[in-house]
Amino acid sequence: MRAGVSHDPRAMPTRFRRHSLPRQSLAFHPTGQRARRTEYFFVEASDGVPHAADLRERRGDDGDDDEWQVGSVRAPSLDVLVVGAGPPGIATALALHARGLRVVIAERRVRGTRGTPGETLPGRVRSALDALGIADVLDDWSCTPIRSHRARWGPALRERHLAHDPDGHAWQVDRDGFDELLRLRAVERGIDVRLGMRCTSVVPETGGWRIALDQERGRSSLRAAFVVDATGRSAFVARRLGARHERCDRTVAVIAGILGPAAARCGSTLVEVCPDGWWYAAALPSDDIAVNFVTDAALVPVGASARTGALFDQLCNAPLIERYLAGCGSPAWLRVVSAAPAVTSPVAGAGWLATGDASSVHDPLAFSGVTKALEQGLSSAAAIAAWFGGDPLALDRYRAAAEDDFAAHLQARRACYAAAGLSRFPFWRQRAASSAPSLARTSAPWWPMTITGPHRAVPDPAHDAPAAASAAHVPA
Template identity: 35%
Template sequence: MMLSVHPPFYDVVILGGGPAGAAAGIELKKFDRTLRVLLVEAEMLADWHVGETLAPGARQLLEGLGCWDEVARGGVLESVQTMACWGSDRPHANEFMLSTRGNAWHLDRAAFNETLRAAAEAAGVTIWRATRFEGVVQGRDGRWRLTLCRNGQPLAVAADFVVDASGRSARFAAALGHRPHFADRLVGIAAIVQLREETSRDHATLVEACENGWWYSSPVPGGKLVLVWMSDADIVHGDGLARRERWLAHLRAAPATAARALNADVPDRITTWSARSHCLDTVSGSRWVAVGDAASSWDPLSSAGILKALRTGKLGAFALLDAIRGVEGGSAKYRRIISAEYARYRQDRREVYRMEQRWRETPFWQRRHHDEAIEEPVALRQSGGR
């Protein structure tokens, strides 16, 4: 099939339909209704996505985007605290009641993503679902020509500006030759399980440190519980923890998390996913910007993944609006903001990990106490295990 000589044109093409991409689209249309904005979403609606907590402050961002009411109607569980067995076997609570940004919220991530995409459509963003980015060339006039694939068929679109919201792969930035700088080897092995009895009072996220990593568990709407083991890729594979039976045995050895899982069904599958901290070597350039995990990704211990995605989606949209209007400096300002936030995150991450001293000589904790940097990527595909 030949690609069109005169492909359809959009002022902005957004590659990725997660929270960062949807937020960017909504913000662009909010400030300039005349913009032709296309959002390209590669994944069909999945049963669930890892990353199910809105940190304090996310509600305010969603209210600013005009879609909090729709998110709340879709089903959320309010959480007034987190619990942690960190530095001690005894759990301690971190309550949000004194936070100026409010409480946290647990949600169905797939439904949440779709709610944000629907809000973007309502704002006037065109959405192509099940469409994958394949490649890009830039013409002499600076305009991008993007090659996409939808339903197995290639197609092309032209755009003046591009938002890379393609997640950790940063596929657009990678096509331009940009690369991430990694800070660790972290992966998660996750399952979502049905609770036999839903306890309405137990809405806290629980974090439990162990010898070579840590567990977190979190309730989500529908009477389900997310269980995730976090460790480094080499440790996970060396211990065989990507296999369901080994993962289950490891779960039973974590007292607080195992006690919580007693009320849940045994998962029939587990999923391995990359959770590595990284920052792209540059997060914006002439006529493009990276947002969300395409720009930088943070340790799930921060609980800030969705919050960061929404915030960078908005900030990336502001940078593009400056460029569209011919205002200089927006792109450079955006790069400074992302760089400064990532540096602060690295410092906070270092301090939190050093609070756990019980296993400081084991590989996982030793690496974090010395803030080991990893520049070369460790190959790890997202996979399902049984």
């Protein structure tokens, strides 16, 4: 039974277009024999659900006795392939798996190699983890409660106690350990997580995509009806499909792991501004201290020793951070990473979407990296489930919501940097006036190949409702 036939040559792979003819037309070879042609249509599976497109070759006239032969393009072997096993990829996969979709996660890393000593999660992260049914990961020893937050954002020092915060206290986590906990929960739920598999290409084909994966044992490929880009800032899949990922400015973070002892500082964080940027420090479960200095890339020298020296030179402008680090040793390691807000456009297309940092990156001042990733994973799953359910506007709504969220974040970021009262310095003046990259809003499908979503009835459990992402806020 055919659920829909496409005769549009643009909807077919290039190698098949020369065989495509309108249904009503008759084409003859010079010898008088009827030409061969191909048609695309959805094939009804054994369970009665038309869930995958197939290619068949039709010979003869339009009568009922025509012979149909299965061509070389087979049905997708899974519903969704998630590229990237970070928090957004795991969240998307867990939510889709709960809805009954077949999901595989491909991750290029075999084990955690982020190299970041820790990350602070706000209290609202528990709501996202509760929605995924994995809030117990916060009970692990590697997740340390943060009960107070001090910040000198401007002339005055403010301290905020989180005991009575509506969202509860925050957590300081080791990112490698936290990501590993999320992957273990996904495996326990029965999701196929494949580590050490690097995505090298994403090629459209009938009914979905063929994704090439490289691993130590060689190259393999998977067919999927839908692909999710959860590759982080690289936005590998989205950029391969023609999207652009652009940064707003040249903000970077100099990250260092300072050897302890940090027991007296455990349970609190500190933020302090200075003319060339701002500092953030927090104690880790390992009794060491994570220190971030957010500044402009032009102010960071080249070379490890020069960067270490420049980092300590900046301490003279941050007396609170200097006292916070009193008695600590030298940095165990130091690295520089991009900390600039960035956005991908478009963030979704026919049969694919980007989530997490592959969609947009918020300023680290928002303290929402992992939380935003989990929340957007939930909203990604809701959009994908609606697409599988036959909603033609599901991805358009997801794209518009992502664009609006990023615009709201930039507006809050400008207000936050202006509130520091340091606009006389170039770093602060530029960010208080920064704007989004000039990427056009694309409400219409941009991918030239039309991929129709399988019309499967997908349950919509209440706990999969997307959580609203929050914008940056001025530290208090």
